[in-house]
Amino acid sequence: MTRYLTVGAGALAVLAAPVPAFAQDNNDEARLRKLEAEVRALQRRVFPGSEGRYFEPEITGQPRQNQATVATPSTTAVTDILSRLDALESQIQRLTSQYEEGSFAVRELTARVEALENRGAAASPALSAPSTTGASRPAGTVQSGAATPTPAAAARPDPARVAAVQAIAKPQTDDPGDDEYSYGFRLWDAGFYPEAQQQLTMFVEKYPNHSRATYGRNLLGRAYLDDGKAKEAAPWFLRNYQADKAAARAGDSLLYLAETMIALDDQSRACIALAEFNETYPALAAGRLKSQYDANRGKVTCN
Known part of the structure; x- marks a missing residue:
């Protein structure tokens, strides 16, 4: 083609x-x-x-x-x-x-x-759906039908989850960028972390200069961190902090970066992030984020 x-x-x-x-x-x-x-x-x-x-x-x-025979008088x-x-x-x-x-x-x-x-695919033998909890099956247990589900069956979304996600309304205002961020926040707040990751990624890529961009990058990192994906969360926290250190959520991202390093068992980088947070944002360390800062400090031993 x-x-x-x-x-x-x-x-x-x-x-x-x-x-x-x-x-x-x-x-x-x-x-x-x-x-x-x-x-x-x-x-x-x-x-x-x-x-x-x-x-x-x-x-x-x-x-x-x-050429000699082409031309005629007419x-x-x-x-x-x-x-x-x-x-x-x-x-x-x-x-x-x-x-x-x-x-x-x-x-x-x-x-x-x-x-x-x-x-x-529809005519293939019925297969037992994989457990939605992710728990491993005891040894010796045999599933009915085929032993391993096909990729199509394994990727089929849970209808109940789809319905629950669709029940979350997306705002419709005269600011489409803010609507996209707010919808991502609602997905995260409801615990639909993969859906929130997808929505917030779309928002920060489509509206990198929006006033909500610092909130979107920080919340995207949190959506990964809350989903147990610390490696995916760390780049977003670092990116948000470095993009504009005076932005509304730059300090939050630096503190969450320290928390992410703790989750990755990297105390050295965690201590560096905590020290820089305390030095750069002393008002936050003593005010709005004090309890989170103290909790993270208690998880590591820094020089």
Whole structure:
């Protein structure tokens, strides 16, 4: 299909090219012959012949005659050029039409293959759903049906969870950026951490300069941290702190970065983050975030 797209674009480019004023001389005749040669080469690329790609080539136009016998008293060189140019344009239009028909046939074939695959998956033997709690099955326990669920069955979302996520309303105000952040916050607050991660990632990438961006990056780190993914959380906390140290949630992110390092059993970096937090944000360390700061300090031994 990539080859057909390239060929189709080339054909359209040939058709769209401006046509210079033709003079009755050998240079114009040579340029027209070159154009005809390019169209024939284009036909050979679209219709490779032995490969049998969708359609047989349609070769149009009159057979080439010797230049000495072309001219007649009633036909001028300009008339001959225009006639041959019309033939070229007709060929390009047919090539474009056949390319579009070939593209449609490929899309139809792809849709049929996907439908057959879906029917095959639906007709497979019933499988026991994996435990949603993630607890391991006791040794010796045998599931009914196949021993291992297919990837399609394992990836099928829990209908109850889908319904619960859909029940969380997305705000609709005149600030779409704030709506996206608020929806991510609601997902996180409801405990739907993977969904919140996806929503907040979309928000911070789409609205990097929004006034809520510092809140979004910090909350995205928390969504990963609360989901037990400390390695994924750390880069977001660090990025938010470094993006603007005076931002509303930069101090929070630095303190959460220390907490993330503690979760990763990296006391050295945790101590560095805690020391920098206390030095850079003394008001937060003694005020709004004091209890969290003291709790993290109690988990490590710093020099």
